[in-house]
Amino acid sequence: MKRILALILAVLMVFALCACGQAQAPAAEAPAAEAPAAEAPAAEEPAAPAAESVTLNVVTSYGGDDGNRANFEAAVKAYEEATGNKVNDGSATSNEEWKAKVLTDFETGSEPDVLFYFTNADAEPFISSGKVVSIEEIRAEYPDYATNMKDSMMAVASDGKQYAVPSSGYWENMFVNKKVLEDCGVAVPGPDYTWDQFLADCQTIKDAGYTPIACSLFEVPHYWFEFLVMNNGTVENHLDIPASVDDETGAKWVAALNDFKALYDAGFFPENTLTASDAETVEMFNQGEAAFLIDGSWKVGYFTGNAADLNDFAIAYVPGKGERSASEAIGGISMGYFITRKAWDDPAKRAAAVAFVSLLTSDEVLSTFVTTEVTALVNGAKPAGLNPLQQSAADTNANITAIAGAVQDLLTAEARGDLFSNIQNVVTGKMTPEDAVASALALN
Amino acid sequence: MNRKKRSISQTLTYIALGLWALTTIYPFIWVILNSFRKKGLILTDSFSLPLGDAFTWENYLTAWQRADFKNAYLNSFLISGTVTVVVVVLAGLAAYGLVRYRFPGRSLLYSLVMAGMMFPVFSTIIPVFRMEAMMGIAGTGNRWLSLLAVILPQIAGNLCFAIIILMGFIQSVPIELEESAYLDGCSVLQIYFHIIIPAAKSSFATVAIFAFLWSYNDLFTQSFFLRYPQERAITGLLNEISSQAGVNYGLMASSVVLVVIPVLLVYVLLQKHIVKGLTAGAIKG
Amino acid sequence: MNSMIYKKKTPLLLFLVPAFLFLAAFLFYPFVQNIINTFMKIGGLGRAAEGLNTPWYENYIRLFTDPYMRVAMKNTLVLILCTIVFQVGIALILALLVDGIRVGAQFFRTVYFFPIVISATALGLMFNLIFLYKGGMVNQLLLSLGQLETDVRPNGKVIVYWLDWKDQAHFLFTMLMPVMWQYVGFYFVIIVTGLNNISPDLFEAAALDGADGWNRTRYITLPLLRNVLCTCLVLAITGALKVFDLPWVMFGAGMPENQGWLTGTYMYDQTFNKMNVDYGSTIAVLIVVLGVVLSNISNRVFKPSEDL
Structure with a gap:
């Protein structure tokens, strides 16, 4: 419990840092002002008269193979049954294309009523054009709105206001295939795992005829990028963006890319890492052909559905180097529920949208979501009935001493795309790390 | 043109046409066969007939359940x-x-x-x-x-x-x-x-x-x-x-x-x- | 050709206006918008232009200096050549062969078209399984034929050096073959339809004159098919320039190592993944210009007698 508290504190800190960085106005509205006013107007029972059924257009990233899809669907159904409203669910899998489509919708006035979306730089276009309603404004009419959340953990936009109600958080860490490790005589990494140990282990694993690291450098180099950057810096300065390739942070990124190249040159990635898809390398790991995989909390669901025996897998630690300890990881809350101005200004939909977000972010519903270690709930989440891998994740997360958000989320889509597509050029020596960083920064 | 020569050229024609037809039909058969194969067996053995233990309706049931095809x-x-x-x-x-x-x-x-x-x-x-x-x-x-x-x-x-x-x-x-x-x-x-x-x-x-x-x-x-x-x-x-x-x-x-x-x-x-x-x-x- | 029937022009309006209204609204106007976008600075799909580029023709300069664009052009030209030689070539041969048989022609006509019926998404999934690195259909076959190197580690684990069909040495084949294969049936149907429009009387007359099969083909069929073949050529060129879905499902963004771009996939990637909307629009303009130029050339070369 104490550890979880530490974790929450760390998240809090990260968000405070974020807020400072974005708008010199750290958490302007203190929760104290709203809290006592909670019972003031009693008339706003969500859609109580239920005069006629409202259809809400909802867009979230809980589509496709998201680990929380089933939980989301159950919550939507509960909402429909409780209110008699209908939910038009336009959820999809989150990727750059999806993000772009959502922004296009706002641009053309065809945005949904409720949106579950990234709360960082990605949301700025529709926040700055006033297309979503701030929590402050909603609370003026619905004082209870999102009061089960710590206000300090809600993302603050560049105008100093908060717009999104956080949902479940995420973490990124090292998945290991215990069977492969056992076969190679390598111990499951602990929270004090070091880079040198890791390199030695990789060599052992490679010599035994396995692939040490399952990773498609073509498709998902970003997981390794995050940790390699942190390995060359600290958890505190992880979210710094270089101003130029020559400054301290720029040097950190260059060093990270050099580490990337070293891993590649040592032959620790799959033979076809430059042409394999993420699905292929993950499946390779699942089939017991590879030992390590860095991925996120959403991947737990994949193994739950596809692994022959969940006990063969564990969530361990990414080896630490320099000032970073292996017990420091990537994580946080990057997404939240927005109510759009369009829905708010529609008298029929206003109450329905508020009720929807309130239900989806209630303590009960969020406790069903798989990733509950990182949470903005005042009372915390209480997950029950964890499977072995989820348990392993919970155990590991209890040992995590600090987390930072993913620095890639602070980059523009162009810069991010450029950087990650150049990693293959860096590892093959076609481009220097300096050029790759400079090229990405030019687009940021 | 004598009959024999004609029938040889006819046979060759049919062989050539048949070969191409094979390339266009086989993938279909392959997909259909594998749609009845049990999960996990496709990568190890995708060419045999899915009979006995390997046969399953499950793939169709799952597909129909998961999505509103109608x-x-x-x-x-x-x-x-x-x-x-x-x-x-x-x-x-x-x-x-x-x-x-x-x-x-x-x-x-x-x-x-x-x-x-x-x-x-x-x-x-x-x-x-x-x-x-x-x-x-x-x-x-x-x-x-x-x-x-x-x-x-x-x-x-x-x-x-x-x-x-x-x-x-x-x-x-x-x-x-x-x-x-x-x-x-x-x-x-x-x-x-x-x-x-x-x-x-x-x-x-x-x-x-x-x-x-x-x-x-x-x-x-x-x-x-x-x-x-x-x-x-x-x-x-x-x-x-x-x-x-x-x-x-x-x-x-x-x-x-x-x-x-x-x-x-x-x-x-x-x-x-x-x-x-x-x-x-x-x-x- | 210009018969007296068609001297009065009023019915023309009825013929042309509906179709061209549609085209104007949903094709030409958006494309003009697209051309305007090439000079603008656009930060994202949904965002409005932030003003002109500096210099305003910046994207066009980039088009000629971008090394990936050069790769895309090179691959696309290879694709166009292969399309003409193999797709249209095989389709023509198959069509002539089918034309010469009595039994089963209907069957072949039906099955040759099958690959086009399946969506590229489905075909892409299928070919990915066929060329899969570990345990794909081709690699399974090669292994069983003893064509792949294997190695045994001290602990008894056998390592197979699978052939990577998507690496630099093999990707061109892996990428072009499915595209070729899929569309042979397409040109086949067009050519067969053309063959059926040729009057059988001509063949009877030729047969009476003692022309054998090859001469009939050479002197009657091919010349009469000229219009149809020319159409095929134009379709092949324009199709190749914007080929997108099958390579995209199989190769994604420029695999391997940015050597696998095609103009279609590069444009899509720039517009929808890299958010370079203005540059993506510029590539679209290039695709259209190239298409018009190349198909005009092919029209000139192969259709000298006919106007248009």
């Missing part, structure tokens, strides 16, 4: 049916006009059609989306409007191809037929309906098939305009399932079969008409 079929047929009819009607008229009339700006129009065929759909989709959103067609969450939002750009996208193809065939209709009809007192429209359409019947069927297929298989436009579940058309559904399936290749195979069967039916049915068109509509003289 609704998606209905949407797809509404979209692609409308697109096909409108394209055939409009393109037939335009092709006839462009082939038979000489008028200033004719080659300009022809060049425009040629160029239009090359417009990649990605370059026109965003302006189209904005325009339709402004007109209140796209992005409303209303099922029928969303279907219309797909139909309109798909018609435009298929028109150029259809016009080019039909021009090619109408050109090869001997003009003497039309001249004699004209001497018999037919108007231009009558000539179009009584001479041109019957003569180029098979080409119209060809164009219709392509328009239907492209519209049916066009994932990109569908995924841009159809966001909500009740509007989803069949190709979008396949994409959705395959993105959820991960490495569940059996589920993917069964979904592919479910998606392909209706078009195959439509194709085989229309194919009969093509042949009728080919034989009955053949131009004598």
Whole structure:
């Protein structure tokens, strides 16, 4: 419990840092002002008269193979049954294309009523054009709105206001295939795992005829990028963006890319890492052909559905180097529920949208979501009935001493795309790390 | 030519044709077989018959449960049916006009059609989306409007191809037929309906098939305009399932079969008409 | 050709106006918008232009200096050549062969078209399984034929050096073959339809004159097919320039190592993944210009007698 508290504190800190960085106005509205006013107007029972059924257009990233899809669907159904409203669910899998489509919708006035979306730089276009309603404004009419959340953990936009109600958080860490490790005589990494140990282990694993690291450098180099950057810096300065390739942070990124190249040159990635898809390398790991995989909390669901025996897998630690300890990881809350101005200004939909977000972010519903270690709930989440891998994740997360958000989320889509597509050029020596960083920064 | 030589060349012909047919049929059989194979066996053994332990209906049950196929079929047929009819009607008229009339700006129009065929759909989709959103067609969450939002750009996208193809065939209709009809007192429209359409019947069927297929298989436009579940058309559904399936290749195979069967039916049915068109509509003289 | 029937121009309006109205609204206007976008600075799909580029023709300069664009052009030209030689070539041969048989022609006509019926998404999934690195259909076959190197580690684990069909040495084949294969049936149907429009009387007359099969083909069929073949050529060129879905499903963004771009996939990637909307629009313009130029050239070369 104490550890979880530490974790929450760390998240809090990260968000405070974020807020400072974005708008010199750290958490302007203190929760104290709203809290006592909670019972003031009693008339706003969500859609109580239920005069006629409202259809809400909802867009979230809980589509496709998201680990929380089933939980989301159950919550939507509960909402429909409780209110008699209908939910038009336009959820999809989150990727750059999806993000772009959502922004296009706002641009053309065809945005949904409720949106579950990234709360960082990605949301700025529709926040700055006033297309979503701030929590402050909603609370003026619905004082209870999102009061089960710590206000300090809600993302603050560049105008100093908060717009999104956080949902479940995420973490990124090292998945290991215990069977492969056992076969190679390598111990499951602990929270004090070091880079040198890791390199030695990789060599052992490679010599035994396995692939040490399952990773498609073509498709998902970003997981390794995050940790390699942190390995060359600290958890505190992880979210710094270089101003130029020559400054301290720029040097950190260059060093990270050099580490990337070293891993590649040592032959620790799959033979076809430059042409394999993420699905292929993950499946390779699942089939017991590879030992390590860095991925996120959403991947737990994949193994739950596809692994022959969940006990063969564990969530361990990414080896630490320099000032970073292996017990420091990537994580946080990057997404939240927005109510759009369009829905708010529609008298029929206003109450329905508020009720929807309130239900989806209630303590009960969020406790069903798989990733509950990182949470903005005042009372915390209480997950029950964890499977072995989820348990392993919970155990590991209890040992995590600090987390930072993913620095890639602070980059523009162009810069991010450029950087990650150049990693293959860096590892093959076609481009220097300096050029790759400079090229990405030019687009940021 | 002696009989023996003839039969040898016939045999060679059949072998060559048969080999190519094998390459086009086998993948289907492979997909169908694997759609009945138990999860996990596809990567180790994808060539044998899925019998005994390897056989399962599960892939189909899962596919049917996970997705609303019936609704998606209905949407797809509404979209692609409308697109096909409108394209055939409009393109037939335009092709006839462009082939038979000489008028200033004719080659300009022809060049425009040629160029239009090359417009990649990605370059026109965003302006189209904005325009339709402004007109209140796209992005409303209303099922029928969303279907219309797909139909309109798909018609435009298929028109150029259809016009080019039909021009090619109408050109090869001997003009003497039309001249004699004209001497018999037919108007231009009558000539179009009584001479041109019957003569180029098979080409119209060809164009219709392509328009239907492209519209049916066009994932990109569908995924841009159809966001909500009740509007989803069949190709979008396949994409959705395959993105959820991960490495569940059996589920993917069964979904592919479910998606392909209706078009195959439509194709085989229309194919009969093509042949009728080919034989009955053949131009004598 | 210009018969007296068509001297009166009024019915022309009825013929042309509906189709061209549609084209104007949903194809030409958006494309003009696209051309305007090439000079603008656009930060994202949904965003409005932030003003002109500096210099305004910046994207066009980039088009000629971008090394990936050069790769895309090179691959696309290879694709166009292969399309003409193999797709149209095989389709023509198959069509002529089918034309010469009595039994089963209908069957072949039906099955050759099958690959086009399946969506590219489904085909892409299928070919990915066929060319899969570990345990794909081709690699399974090669292994069983003893064509792959294997190695045994001290602990008894056998390592197979699978052939990577998507690496630099093999990707061109892996990428082009499915595209070729899929569309042979397409040109086949067009050519067969063209063959059926040729009057059988001509063949009877030729047969009476004693012409054998090859001469009939050479002197009657091919010349009469000229219009149709020319159409095929134009379709092949324009199709190749914007080929997108099958390579995209199989190769994604420029695999392997940015050597696998095609103009279609590069444009899509720039527009929808890299958010370079203005540059993506510029590539679209290039695709159209190239298409018009190349198909004009092919029209000039192969259709000298006919106008247009």
